[in-house]
Every structure is written in C-alpha cells, then in structure tokens.
Amino acid sequence: MSDEQLLRIVPRFGDRIAIRQYCKREVAALEGNSTTLSKATENLMSKLQEKRAFKRKHGDNRSEKLSGNSNAQKTERSYQMGLFEEIRGSFIQIKEKRGGGTRHLKALKSATMAELLESGKELFFPNGKNKLGDITEFELKLRDFTEEELHPQTTLGEQYELRKVKMLRLYLSCKRIDTTPSTSKNTVDEFAAEQGPSTSAEACECEEELVVITENNSSITDSPLLSDNSVMLIEPGTMNVIQSSILVDEEIQFGYAVLEDGMLDDTLPMDPTEIVQDKLQTTKLRLRRGNIFQDLNAAFKDGLVSVNDCLVEIEMVLPNGSTEKGEDNGGIFRDALSEYWGTFIMKCTSGNTLKVPMTRHDMKDEWENVAKVMVLGYNTVQYFPIVLAKPFLCYCLGLNIEEDELFTAFLEIVSPEEKQLVEEAMRDFTSVSEREEWVEFLEAHDVKLFITENNVKQILLDVAHKEIVQDPAYIAECWSPVLKKLKLPPGGLNELMMSLTPTARKVIGILQHETLNNRECQIMDYLKRFIKHCSDVRLRKFLRFCTGADLLVARFIHVRFVQPQSSFTRSPQSHTCGCVLEVPNNYTSYPELAEEFINILDANIWVMDIV
Structure with a gap:
C-alpha cells in the first residue's frame, strides 16, 4: 500500500510510520528473520549476554556463601531510658527539667538489666543526687514501657527478641523509702490509759508534745506537720488530725471520766472507733472553661x-480570668468531663x-x-x-x-x-x-x-x-x-x-419530689411531657443541666418547686452537686415551661454561678 493510499485511512504522519514498522516486525516474525534491529544494537546485546553467561559460569554467589555468618551482626543495640517516680502505686514520668527526660543510649546486647540499672543510677543521679533528692532516699528498679519490673539477669538482646520493637524504652523507677521512726507509745488506748480514767487538763498541762499513731502502732513526736496542741491518728491511706486544747480548764477532761447524769444530754457520746475515719484524699485542679481538654x-x-x-475537686476559671462561684462536690467535675469529652x-x-x-x-x-x-x-x-x-x-x-x-x-x-x-x-x-x-x-x-x-x-x-x-x-x-x-x-x-445511655423513660424514672399540690402536679406533668419530646441531643443537655454529666450517671434528680420573685426573673435553676432541679411553680401551660427550658438548654452556656 502506498503512502497516498494509507493517508486516506490514517491522516497523521507519525501514525503511518508506526503502522509500517509494526507490519515489518510482524512479517519478519512470520518469515523467521528478525533483522529489524540495527547491527550496533545486536552487537551490544550479544556482549551483554556473553558477560552474563560468564558470571553465571565462573562467578560465586556471595549471598549463599555468607549465609549463616554471624560476623556481620552488630554487638550493640540502641535503647532509650526515662525516669519514673512511683507515688501511691502510680508511675509519674519525670521531665527533663526535674532531672528526668528521655536519654538515648547504646549498650552491648549481652548487657544485663542489672548493669543497665547501675548506668541509669549514674545517669539520673549524678554524684548520688538530683532534684528529687538523694539516691539513698529511693528504692530503684528497672521497668519496661508497660511499667513491669525487669528481671536483673535478662540481657538487652533478650529484651529486643521478646518485645519485637524497633527501639526499646526502659524506665528507672524510684520509690521513696519510708523512714518513719518508732518510739515506745503504741496505741490510742495506751495513751489514754497512761493519762488515767479522768485525767484533767491541769494534770496534762506539761504534756505538750505531739503523739502520732502510725500504721505499725508506733508514734512520732514533735512532728512539723501539726501544731503543738493536737493528736494525729493515722491508718493506711488516711491522715486525720483531731485538735484538742491543752489549756488549764477544770471542765475539760480526757478519756472516760465519771460524769453526773444529764451533763451529756446535748453531746454525742465518744466512740474511739469513730475518731479514726477513712478520709479520701482530694486532688484539687484549676481548669479554664473552654480549655479543659488541654488543661486536664x-x-x-x-x-x-x-x-x-479517689476524689478530684475542680475550680473552674472563666475566660475573663475570674473564678466561677460554684464549689465542687462532684457536679463541677462531671461538668468538666462533659466538656472534655x-x-x-x-x-x-x-x-x-x-x-x-x-x-x-x-x-x-x-x-x-x-x-x-x-x-x-x-x-x-x-x-x-x-x-x-x-x-x-x-x-x-x-x-x-x-x-x-x-x-x-x-x-x-x-x-x-x-x-x-x-x-x-x-x-x-x-x-x-x-x-x-x-x-x-x-x-x-x-x-x-x-x-x-x-x-x-x-x-x-x-x-x-x-x-x-x-x-x-x-x-x-x-x-x-x-x-x-x-x-x-x-x-x-x-x-x-x-x-449510661439516657432515654426519656430512664430520665423520668429518676425524677424525685416531695408531696405536691394540684398546681405542682400539673407542672410536674408538663416537665415529664417536655422530657418525652426531647431529642437525644437535647435530652443529654437536660441531664448536664441537672447533674453536670450528659450521661445517666446520677441515681436521682430531685425536683423542687420554688416561688419566683417575678415573672421577669422566672427561670429554672439547678444544683449539679446534689442533682437538684428548681422549677418555678407559676407555669400556666406546657408551652411556657417548654420555651424556657429550650432557651436555657440550646444556649450552650454552662457557668456555675450558684454556690
């Protein structure tokens, strides 16, 4: 076919050239003569084939020759080490500015955990001290990233084989040693027995030292934690201080004194088992409203x-820097968790x-x-x-x-x-x-x-x-x-x-109230009707308004009906710590109650302005 004839079918010049070359290759393949390549290309390809054949015949396979050779394996491994402080069973990671931080180290794979523990002591306690204190004040152990103690005879290489991690992270755990001394006074009863059954304050005027009863029935005197006129009783996890005046007063008596009838009519009887009470330790935090996620x-x-x-007390700070009036007895912490999540x-x-x-x-x-x-x-x-x-x-x-x-x-x-x-x-x-x-x-x-x-x-x-x-x-x-x-x-x-999943039926089921009159019964029906018509989102807002949490964590919501000062200031109020909802008692219809509740809940403004 001539080029003019092919032009009618394939108008592009490049396409016509490609078609002609394709046809030549096909014809050469059918005839068994593949001479479509140039002589230079054929010579180059033949040389490459000869080199490959020579290497296959005379060359040695280096990978097969070196298989099983352990000489190329590294004898050292890198690892990281940080510092933990153990407080009440929990582990707190110490930052670099306090003497901790993350250290990047190398050691022989045959190095044991005991050897790494010693190097960690020198690293985090240079000259035997750091900002936490003297090294003799702590019990030191080596732990892994799961806070588990490591056996001192295991090696670094074994830990890498066991953990299967790219970079092993170890922690030097330091637990402060209890150095509480002990003296001869043992129990509260013995202390009272030494004073006699009706020892007066006049007889005890010279006894001005402190007596601290510890868990192991020992006592500490002259404690700097208390005033001179107090007795501290300690049980596991507790620290309770009972103040007692030591002034000379014949009417003040200690122990079980013989009293006349009628003298204790207005006084609760003393029970030694009630003196020592297990008080939960409270942790106080100051959080900023709107930044609770970052602050917590x-x-x-x-x-x-x-x-x-066991107990966390929250003090909330408003965006303008002022502190909210609400005092946390559980409600503010629940509200903080709602905002956090x-x-x-x-x-x-x-x-x-x-x-x-x-x-x-x-x-x-x-x-x-x-x-x-x-x-x-x-x-x-x-x-x-x-x-x-x-x-x-x-x-x-x-x-x-x-x-x-x-x-x-x-x-x-x-x-x-x-x-x-x-x-x-x-x-x-x-x-x-x-x-x-x-x-x-x-x-x-x-x-x-x-x-x-x-x-x-x-x-x-x-x-x-x-x-x-x-x-x-x-x-x-x-x-x-x-x-x-x-x-x-x-x-x-x-x-x-x-x-914890809230539903309208569950919320209505936890509503509690005192005896109601006819008008309050009608308003209570309005409130239940409003809860039934709430969407899931609004129902969660209602729970947060009443309890601080947008989940069903409260066992009850106590509904209290109050008389508003005027119709202009009428508005539902709540006390989240006690899960109390105060509802005005002058609603005349369901739309009035629903409108005021919807305005409050949809405003999305949560400020504790009631103490």
Whole structure:
C-alpha cells in the first residue's frame, strides 16, 4: 500500500510510520528473520549476554556463601531510658527539667538489666543526687514501657527478641523509702490509759508534745506537720488530725471520766472507733472553661493527678480570668468531663452516630493522657464516653469482637446515605453494583478487590475492621495498658454502656419530689411531657443541666418547686452537686415551661454561678 493510499485511512504522519514498522516486525516474525534491529544494537546485546553467561559460569554467589555468618551482626543495640517516680502505686514520668527526660543510649546486647540499672543510677543521679533528692532516699528498679519490673539477669538482646520493637524504652523507677521512726507509745488506748480514767487538763498541762499513731502502732513526736496542741491518728491511706486544747480548764477532761447524769444530754457520746475515719484524699485542679481538654491532659502529663486518685475537686476559671462561684462536690467535675469529652469527640474522632478516634500529628504524646482521663472519670464519678465504637474499646481491652457488633458499629459510623447504600447492597447486590454511588463508596473506603454477590458481606466486614480497628491501632496500643485499670461492672462493656445511655423513660424514672399540690402536679406533668419530646441531643443537655454529666450517671434528680420573685426573673435553676432541679411553680401551660427550658438548654452556656 502506498503512502497516498494509507493517508486516506490514517491522516497523521507519525501514525503511518508506526503502522509500517509494526507490519515489518510482524512479517519478519512470520518469515523467521528478525533483522529489524540495527547491527550496533545486536552487537551490544550479544556482549551483554556473553558477560552474563560468564558470571553465571565462573562467578560465586556471595549471598549463599555468607549465609549463616554471624560476623556481620552488630554487638550493640540502641535503647532509650526515662525516669519514673512511683507515688501511691502510680508511675509519674519525670521531665527533663526535674532531672528526668528521655536519654538515648547504646549498650552491648549481652548487657544485663542489672548493669543497665547501675548506668541509669549514674545517669539520673549524678554524684548520688538530683532534684528529687538523694539516691539513698529511693528504692530503684528497672521497668519496661508497660511499667513491669525487669528481671536483673535478662540481657538487652533478650529484651529486643521478646518485645519485637524497633527501639526499646526502659524506665528507672524510684520509690521513696519510708523512714518513719518508732518510739515506745503504741496505741490510742495506751495513751489514754497512761493519762488515767479522768485525767484533767491541769494534770496534762506539761504534756505538750505531739503523739502520732502510725500504721505499725508506733508514734512520732514533735512532728512539723501539726501544731503543738493536737493528736494525729493515722491508718493506711488516711491522715486525720483531731485538735484538742491543752489549756488549764477544770471542765475539760480526757478519756472516760465519771460524769453526773444529764451533763451529756446535748453531746454525742465518744466512740474511739469513730475518731479514726477513712478520709479520701482530694486532688484539687484549676481548669479554664473552654480549655479543659488541654488543661486536664497537662495535669496528667505534669503528674498533678493520677488514675489512682479517689476524689478530684475542680475550680473552674472563666475566660475573663475570674473564678466561677460554684464549689465542687462532684457536679463541677462531671461538668468538666462533659466538656472534655465533647472537645475530644469534635477534635479527635470521626464518624456519624458512633465515633472512632483518628490519629493527629499533635496528639502523639497525648493519647495515653486521654485514656487516663477516661479511667479516672469512670472510677470516680462513673462517666464514660459511650459514643466511642464498642468494637474499638473491645480491641483496646483485649476482648473478642463479634462480627455482628462490628458490622452494626460500621453502619453507625458511616454517613446516613452510605448506611442506606450498604443495607441495599446486603439485600440486593445487583441493584447497587452498577450505581455511581456504590463505586464512590468503594473508592472512599479503599476497596481493592472485585466485589460480587457472594463475597460482598465478607468484604464489607473487612472494611469495617479496617475502619474501626486497624486505622486507630496506634491509639489502641497507647490506651490498652491504661484501660486495664478500669473497674468494669460484672456485665462488662455491655452493662456499662446500657446503664449510661439516657432515654426519656430512664430520665423520668429518676425524677424525685416531695408531696405536691394540684398546681405542682400539673407542672410536674408538663416537665415529664417536655422530657418525652426531647431529642437525644437535647435530652443529654437536660441531664448536664441537672447533674453536670450528659450521661445517666446520677441515681436521682430531685425536683423542687420554688416561688419566683417575678415573672421577669422566672427561670429554672439547678444544683449539679446534689442533682437538684428548681422549677418555678407559676407555669400556666406546657408551652411556657417548654420555651424556657429550650432557651436555657440550646444556649450552650454552662457557668456555675450558684454556690
């Protein structure tokens, strides 16, 4: 075919050249003569083939020759070491400015943990001292990143083989040694017996020293912690001080004195078992309204609070710098946890109804603190973020994940449109397989396999596992050691989440009130009707307004009807510490009550302005 004839079919010049070369190669292949390459190219290819053949014949395989050779293995390994301070069973990481920090070290793989412990002592206690104190004041141990004590005879290489980590992190744990001295006075009863059955203050005027009864029935005198005129009784975990004046007064008597009848009519009888009471230790924190997420994480990071604290008292600071009037007896702490987890859900999670944590570049060192807040909140005031997907929490706790729960949680994480699409695919795959929305769904969730009607369920389960478990696996790794300290109910996570999930029926069931008159009964019916018509979001706001927590953590809400000063100042009020709701008693219709409650709840302004 001539070029003019080919021009009618293929108008482009380059295409015509390509077609002619292709035809030449095909004809040469059919005739068995592949002389389409130039002589220079053929010579070059033949030389390369000769070199390869020579290497295969005379060369030695270096990789096979050196297999099993241990001479190239390194004898040293790098590792990191930090400093822990053990306080009341919890471990607080010490920052660099306090003599701690992270140190990057190298040691022989044959080095034992005992040798590394000695090097850690020299590192963190130079000349036997640091900002924590003298080295002789502490009991030192070497622990791993799970806070477990390491056997002194294990080697660094064995730890790497056991842990399977790229960089091993060790901690020098220091626990302050109790150096409490003991003296001859043993018990409170012996102290009272020495004074006699009716020893007066005049006889004890010269006894001005302190007597401290400790756990091991020993006593401490001249304690700098107390005034000169007091007796301190100590039990495990307690420190109670009983003040007693030592002034000369014939009417003041100690011990069991013989008194006349009627002298103690207005006085409670003294019971020695009631003197020593187990008082929980209170940790006070000052948090800024609107920055509770950052402040509470910083409190754990700086060691101001730990998961073992029994009671936490919060002082809230407003954005203008003034302190809120409310005094915390539990309500402000619950309100702080509600704001904390609201911020966490907004900043660090993804999902629709249920949420899954997502990694952030600025949260690398904060995930463990988030887990500690979770444990502290539930162990103290039973607050737990039930909006997190249950399969993810099961993975953090090392529990089995059921496929039905995994798939159900996935449907609550995706958008409503994707949820409807997945449900249609499960019912009739052919109806959605050709739709553009289905293709976009598969691309959005990074599905690589070809989906058919037979494997659609299994692939969707794999996608759910990837979204809920695999993607946040780093967060689960940070949370798992901390969440083991959760005091779960007998029914586990199911019982926990069911008990905290608010519903209108549950909220109405915890309402309590005194005897009501006819008008108050009518207003009470208005209140119950309002609760029934609340959405899930508004119902959580109602609980937070009444109890401080947007979950069902309170056992009751006491409704109290009050007379407002005027119709202009009429408004519902609450006392979150006691879970008390004060409702004006002059509502004449349901719309009046509903309007005022809706205005308060939808304002999203939570300020404790009542002491």
